[in-house]
Amino acid sequence: MMVLEQGQIQIHTENIFPIIKKAVYSGHEVFLRELVSNGVDAINKRRMAAMSGDYQEGDQGKINISINRDRQTITISDNGIGMTADEVKKYINQVAFSSAEEFLAKYKTEKNAIIGHFGLGFYSSFMIAKRVEIQTLSAKEGSEPVLWQCDGSPNFSLNAGSRTEAGTDIILYLMEEELEYIEPARIRSLISTYCDFMPVAVCLDHEIINKREPLWRKNPRDLTDHEYVEFYRTLYPFQGDPLFWVHLNTDYPYNLQGILYFPRISGRTDWDSGEIRLYCNQVFVSDSIKEIVPRYLLPLKGVIDSTDIPLNVSRSALQTDRRVRSISGFLVKKIGDQLKNLHHTQPDRYAEIWSALAPFVKIGAMEDDKFAAQVIDLVLFPTISSINNDSKETKNFTTLSNYCTRLESTEEKKILYCTDEIAQAGALSIWKIQGKEILLADMLIDAQFIPWLEYRHTDLKFQRVDAEIDESLQDDEENDDSKVGAEKDHLLKLFKVAINDDKVTIQVQALKGIATPAALILLPEQMRRISDMGALMEQRLPNLPDYHILMINRKHPLIKTLAKLDTEVYQELANNICRHVYEIARLAVGGLESNQMVDFQKHSCDLIGSLMERLS
Numbered sequence: 001m002m003v004l005e006q007g008q009i010q011i012h013t014e015n016i017f018p019i020i021k022k023a024v025y026s027g028h029e030v031f032l033r034e035l036v037s038n039g040v041d042a043i044n045k046r047r048m049a050a051m052s053g054d055y056q057e058g059d060q061g062k063i064n065i066s067i068n069r070d071r072q073t074i075t076i077s078d079n080g081i082g083m084t085a086d087e088v089k090k091y092i093n094q095v096a097f098s099s100a101e102e103f104l105a106k107y108k109t110e111k112n113a114i115i116g117h118f119g120l121g122f123y124s125s126f127m128i129a130k131r132v133e134i135q136t137l138s139a140k141e142g143s144e145p146v147l148w149q150c151d152g153s154p155n156f157s158l159n160a161g162s163r164t165e166a167g168t169d170i171i172l173y174l175m176e177e178e179l180e181y182i183e184p185a186r187i188r189s190l191i192s193t194y195c196d197f198m199p200v201a202v203c204l205d206h207e208i209i210n211k212r213e214p215l216w217r218k219n220p221r222d223l224t225d226h227e228y229v230e231f232y233r234t235l236y237p238f239q240g241d242p243l244f245w246v247h248l249n250t251d252y253p254y255n256l257q258g259i260l261y262f263p264r265i266s267g268r269t270d271w272d273s274g275e276i277r278l279y280c281n282q283v284f285v286s287d288s289i290k291e292i293v294p295r296y297l298l299p300l301k302g303v304i305d306s307t308d309i310p311l312n313v314s315r316s317a318l319q320t321d322r323r324v325r326s327i328s329g330f331l332v333k334k335i336g337d338q339l340k341n342l343h344h345t346q347p348d349r350y351a352e353i354w355s356a357l358a359p360f361v362k363i364g365a366m367e368d369d370k371f372a373a374q375v376i377d378l379v380l381f382p383t384i385s386s387i388n389n390d391s392k393e394t395k396n397f398t399t400l401s402n403y404c405t406r407l408e409s410t411e412e413k414k415i416l417y418c419t420d421e422i423a424q425a426g427a428l429s430i431w432k433i434q435g436k437e438i439l440l441a442d443m444l445i446d447a448q449f450i451p452w453l454e455y456r457h458t459d460l461k462f463q464r465v466d467a468e469i470d471e472s473l474q475d476d477e478e479n480d481d482s483k484v485g486a487e488k489d490h491l492l493k494l495f496k497v498a499i500n501d502d503k504v505t506i507q508v509q510a511l512k513g514i515a516t517p518a519a520l521i522l523l524p525e526q527m528r529r530i531s532d533m534g535a536l537m538e539q540r541l542p543n544l545p546d547y548h549i550l551m552i553n554r555k556h557p558l559i560k561t562l563a564k565l566d567t568e569v570y571q572e573l574a575n576n577i578c579r580h581v582y583e584i585a586r587l588a589v590g591g592l593e594s595n596q597m598v599d600f601q602k603h604s605c606d607l608i609g610s611l612m613e614r615l616s
């Protein structure tokens with residue numbers, strides 16, 4: 001055979017082959033992606049070049065992978081543009097080599113940090129092959145076939161090749177320790193992962209393996225909801241249907257296509273996993289890219305396909321990259337726009353999925369001012385409104401601004417909210433009877449979101465229903481001290497003696513409404529927030545703060561009777577009743593600890609027992 005050329009690949013620093021073999025020890029499988037991508041590029045180049053007339057037009061682009069068990073080889077063949085001898089010298093011996101060298105220089109310091117090893121290119125073959133041959137024939141009219149051989153040392157040879165059709169075969173002689181790639185099942189699964197959406201048929205022994213259509217490349221106007229959902233199902237099987245999606249398509253200032261889905265979040269959702277799949281020209285790169293979206297968008301799933309996200313840099317460099325930051329801002333904006341669109345065009349559907357969206361919208365708003373500006377009027381609260389004429393309670397959704405427009409203009413802008421409909425049921429009922437509309441803020445995140453809202457809206461005052469009983473809820477006539485002052489003092493004294501705890505402030509008031517409870521525990525807003533914050537920092541659920549108010553309702557029949565009881569004679573009974581009323585009020589707000597619960601049961605039974613004795 002006539003030898004065209006023998007030589008040494010120019011080595012600038014050191015022999016990179018052992019480094020490729022050993023240092024890049026993890027993720028060897030990416031060799032297939034790199035070589036198939038080169039084949040796709042070659043096919044595209046041929047199509048373009050054929051238009052100019054100097055190159056032969058090819059058949060439909062196709063990449064075939066064949067396995068020869070006896071020779072322990074894998075051959076990746078394409079019918080692309082091919083290379084002349086000069087091009088092999090230039091592109092393989094110089095360009096490909098220097099890009100691999102550059103890649104490895106970065107790799108040495110960044111180790112696994114480089115995303116998906118993209119950029120190693122042709123020389124990634126040496127991760128799994130002890131010897132590599134290139135059989136290539138350029139599509140340029142009158143070209144001769146060429147054979148390039150390299151045994152993993154810096155020496156290469158260039159001879160006359162045997163290809164008769166334009167295109168390239170990359171023949172990999174597998175190393176002993178890499179024989180897993182001789183298994184067709186292994187290659188098939190790699191094609192499915194990396195090449196599924198490639199624009200060219202990728203075959204294993206001439207059977208097409210990649211058949212999936214990259215939906216994100218289609219025009220959104222040509223797609224139905226069903227197609228979007230089906231696509232999601234194939235990407236993320238058994239995960240429930242998505243709540244909504246955004247189709248991305250932009251050319252300027254960067255090239256980016258994709259579809260982002262908002263998944264159905266469940267208790268098991270891992271907020272930090274990051275499951276957006278990154279593609280580059282329909283070639284799969286990675287499915288755990290967390291750096292291109294802000295943390296609060298990590299629950300999103302779907303596909304981003306961009307040639308403008310630098311792939312051969314470390315993850316930390318990616319995070320600070322200006323273009324990536326701008327892409328991240330673009331994604332945030334698109335999600336915000338879609339939420340707005342849903343809210344306006346499908347308000348019922350929006351309200352229906354709101355509880356799933358709420359944590360992420362609220363966290364996003366608190367973490368990102370720009371996102372906050374977009375979504376602040378899209379935050380919904382369920383409201384517990386007044387009793388209607390037909391006595392049925394209604395629960396609707398409202399935005400904060402709509403709630404405010406319903407407040408009477410003369411009124412102080414006080415936003416009443418409830419964080420637990422059961423524990424705050426007593427106080428809640430008093431406000432409801434007065435026809436007040438109450439926001440339900442019962443999500444964990446609301447403990448931070450309410451103070452955040454208050455900070456943004458300095459003209460608004462947020463008050464939990466059990467923070468105080470203001471004058472509007474008190475029965476003025478029944479609270480006239482000139483008439484009832486003595487009785488109030490008497491009750492106050494009775495409860496003080498019975499409870500005997502300086503931390504509990506006792507108040508006696510007559511509350512409006514017939515169904516109001518005998519006693520209520522009140523927690524002044526600021527004091528309660530400090531206590532809640534302490535619990536949050538200690539990562540426990542907030543309990544009833546030691547300092548609280550016991551509000552005694554003078555209008556309740558039990559308290560009325562108690563006030564009339566001859567306490568000279570029934571001192572102990574009065575004491576027990578006061579303690580019992582206090583314990584019931586604590587119980588109602590979930591404020592009894594386990595040992596107190598045992599005492600409560602005993603006290604209740606003793607009290608009922610002693611009253612029954614008097615009857616018999």
Ligand SMILES: Nc1ncnc2c1ncn2[C@@H]1O[C@H](COP(=O)(O)OP(=O)(O)OP(=O)(O)O)[C@@H](O)[C@H]1O
Pocket residue numbers: 034038039041042078080081082083091092095096097099100118119120121122123168
């Ligand atoms: N199958 C092929 N057909 C024709 N030319 C090829 C083929 N494979 C590689 N080449 C040529 O060799 C060059 C170097 O390839 P290599 O894969 O190392 O880097 P790249 O494809 O340019 O960049 P990267 O892989 O980093 O995206 C290519 O630019 C191309 O000109």
